[in-house]
Amino acid sequence: MNRRQINMLGYGILGIVFFVLISLILSNHLGMSASLSTLLIFLLLATLFWIWVFIDCVTKEPNMGSHKIAWIITILFTNGFGALIYYIVRRPKRIKEIGR
Structure with a gap:
């Protein structure tokens, strides 16, 4: 793995941890179930x-x-599905071709 891949993996793990912590905090403070708060955060x-x-x-x-x-x-x-397709397929190609 190169340095960029390691950084992306670290950001992904950090994002998952942050996501879980926020959902647990919301479930405790708002009195809603953990699955509902997780769903709301995911949708947001x-x-x-x-x-x-x-x-x-x-x-x-x-x-x-x-x-x-x-x-x-x-x-x-x-x-979200179309945005994910654009982000994975087109955006890297555009950045490679145009540089922005």
């Missing part, structure tokens, strides 16, 4: 991810042909 994070990817696509995707419009429609109508 998924929504924030979707918004971030949508803004990234709108502001940084080049206007070549109809690719930008196609990705925007995909992200809008498939919500």
Whole structure:
């Protein structure tokens, strides 16, 4: 594993720990079950991810042909799934080609 992969793994583990701690704190303070608070946090994070990817696509995707419009429609109508596809498939390719 290279240094970047190790950093990403560390951030992923840190994110999971943070996620669990927040859900436990919410379940204790709000009196809701741990599974409900976990679901609410997951939905909040998924929504924030979707918004971030949508803004990234709108502001940084080049206007070549109809690719930008196609990705925007995909992200809008498939919500988190489309955002995840864009983030995994298109974003690294765009950064490699354009550098942003």
